[in-house]
Amino acid sequence: xxxxxxxxxxxxxxxxxxxxxxxxxxxxxxxxxxxxxxxxxxxxxxxxxxxxxxxxxxxxxxxxxxxxxxxxxxxxxxxxxxxxxxxxxxxxxxxxxxxxxxxxxxxxxxxxxxxxxxxxxxxxxxxxxxxxxxxxxxxxxxxxxxxxxxxxxxxxxxxxxxxxxxxxxxxxxxxxxxxxxxxxxxxxxxxxxxxxxxxxxxxxxxxxx
Numbered sequence: 001x002x003x004x005x006x007x008x009x010x011x012x013x014x015x016x017x018x019x020x021x022x023x024x025x026x027x028x029x030x031x032x033x034x035x036x037x038x039x040x041x042x043x044x045x046x047x048x049x050x051x052x053x054x055x056x057x058x059x060x061x062x063x064x065x066x067x068x069x070x071x072x073x074x075x076x077x078x079x080x081x082x083x084x085x086x087x088x089x090x091x092x093x094x095x096x097x098x099x100x101x102x103x104x105x106x107x108x109x110x111x112x113x114x115x116x117x118x119x120x121x122x123x124x125x126x127x128x129x130x131x132x133x134x135x136x137x138x139x140x141x142x143x144x145x146x147x148x149x150x151x152x153x154x155x156x157x158x159x160x161x162x163x164x165x166x167x168x169x170x171x172x173x174x175x176x177x178x179x180x181x182x183x184x185x186x187x188x189x190x191x192x193x194x195x196x197x198x199x200x201x202x203x204x205x206x207x208x209x
Contacts, residue, residue, distance in 0.1 A: 008103065013079070014086035015166035016182055017201075018194035022161055026144055027192045029131050032184055034139055040129035041144070044071040050203055051100065052119040057112030059119065062087075064203050065108060067098060071126070078104055081111075082200075085178075120206040122149045130168075137170025140185070149206035158206060163194055 029038045048068040052058045058065060062081030068074055076092040092101050100116055108116070127144040143164045150157050165185045172178045199205035 008078075008090035008092045011089050011091075012086045013089050013166060014171075014178075015164050016186065017197040018163045018165075018186075018189050019197055020144075020161050020163050020192075020194045024161075024193040026127070026129075027142075027188045029129060029142055029188070032131065032139075032181075032188060034133055034181075035131045036134040037132040037136075038129055039132065041127035042129075044124075044126040044128055046070040046122075046124040046126055048122045048124070049098070049118065050120040050122065050206075051116045053112045053114035054117055055112075055114070056119065056207070057114065058108060059203060059207065061111045062200070063108070063111045064201065065100075065104060065116070066122075066203075067094070069094070076101055076104055078107055085175075118152045120149060120151055120203060122147060122202050122206055124148075124202075133170050135170075138168030139170050139181075140168050141166050145202075147202060147205075149202065151207050156208070158208070160205065162197065162202075163189060165189070 026041075029035055046068060047070055048066040050064060050066045052065065064077070064079040066077050068077060073091060075094050078090045080088040090107065092103060095101065105116065125146045129142045129144075130138055131140045131142060133139055141164075143166075145162050145164065147162065148157065148159050165182070167178065167181075172181060199209060
């Protein structure tokens with residue numbers, strides 16, 4: 001059966017990503033202004049299968065469809081292209097099997113048409129940290145990802161480590177303050193040995209881009 005509902009959960013993902021060496025220590029995020037408590041790490045074993053049209057039409061437009069198991073947001077995900085600061089993400093329940101929900105097919109057709117086929121598999125051992133303010137609100141989530149990715153079209157496997165810093169509900173809503181928060185987080189990450197991400201996304205890197 002496909003998931004019974006066609007109404008997905010909707011969120012906007014605003015994050016910065018960094019490449020990092022295998023032996024780099026995680027930063028002390030309590031040094032970030034406004035952070036009172038750092039919870040974690042919480043270990044998550046994630047396994048995501050990405051699908052696309054035969055000509056990778058979705059990926060070329062910055063759109064990704066995946067079926068991910070593990071972690072608190074397991075399900076079918078459709079990520080839209082980067083728009084200004086963030087990406088809209090829609091999530092449907094996993095359902096009983098790997099049948100692609102009709103709602104995802106219909107939504108994907110806004111960007112590319114054609115049969116949907118396997119594109120990549122991304123396995124990820126993730127340590128997640130929650131950065132909270134003095135009232136307990138989530139300013140951001142920081143994740144330390146150890147990734148094994150396979151381009152299923154070619155059988156090519158790639159491995160890497162990366163960090164993601166994603167804004168939470170208690171992050172500043174004012175753009176200037178939000179930019180300042182990202183800049184401060186970047187300085188902390190760089191001081192620890194991080195560097196700018198070499199690819200636009202995990203999927204792009206899995207495909208060699």
